[in-house]
Structures are given as C-alpha cells and as structure tokens.
Amino acid sequence: MACGFGVCLGCAAPRSHGGFALVCRQGPVFEAGEIDWAGLP
Ligand code: FES
Structure with missing residues (x-):
C-alpha cells in the first residue's frame, strides 16, 4: 500500500x-x- 487512506488507488482489488x-x-x-x-495482478 502506498498512501493508506484511499487516495492513490494503489491497493484496488477487483x-x-x-x-x-x-x-x-x-x-x-x-x-x-x-x-x-x-483478476488480481
Ligand atoms: S493505499 Fe492508496 S488507495 Fe489504498
């Protein structure tokens, strides 16, 4: 996780x-x- 509070979208999971x-x-x-x-990378 990058930001940890919902801004970067780096943790999006389908x-x-x-x-x-x-x-x-x-x-x-x-x-x-x-x-x-x-669908996960
Ligand atoms: S870690 Fe950045 S949106 Fe979840």
Missing part, C-alpha cells in the same frame, strides 16, 4: 460482482467470495 475495493479503506479483511481472485 470485486467478484464488479467494481473495485480499496483494501486500505474497505479491508484489509474480506470474505473470500467478495474478491475476483483471477
């Missing part, structure tokens, strides 16, 4: 139902099914 989650603001803990693991 959600399984579309869109992205900011891990620094909305995580760091997620249900496994919430994240599109295949």
Whole structure:
C-alpha cells in the first residue's frame, strides 16, 4: 500500500460482482467470495 487512506488507488482489488475495493479503506479483511481472485495482478 502506498498512501493508506484511499487516495492513490494503489491497493484496488477487483470485486467478484464488479467494481473495485480499496483494501486500505474497505479491508484489509474480506470474505473470500467478495474478491475476483483471477483478476488480481
Ligand atoms: S493505499 Fe492508496 S488507495 Fe489504498
């Protein structure tokens, strides 16, 4: 993580139902099914 407060978008993770989650603001803990693991770099 770069900024840690939702500005740089460096921590964006694809959600399984579309869109992205900011891990620094909305995580760091997620249900496994919430994240599109295949879409991660
Ligand atoms: S670390 Fe910058 S937006 Fe999350």
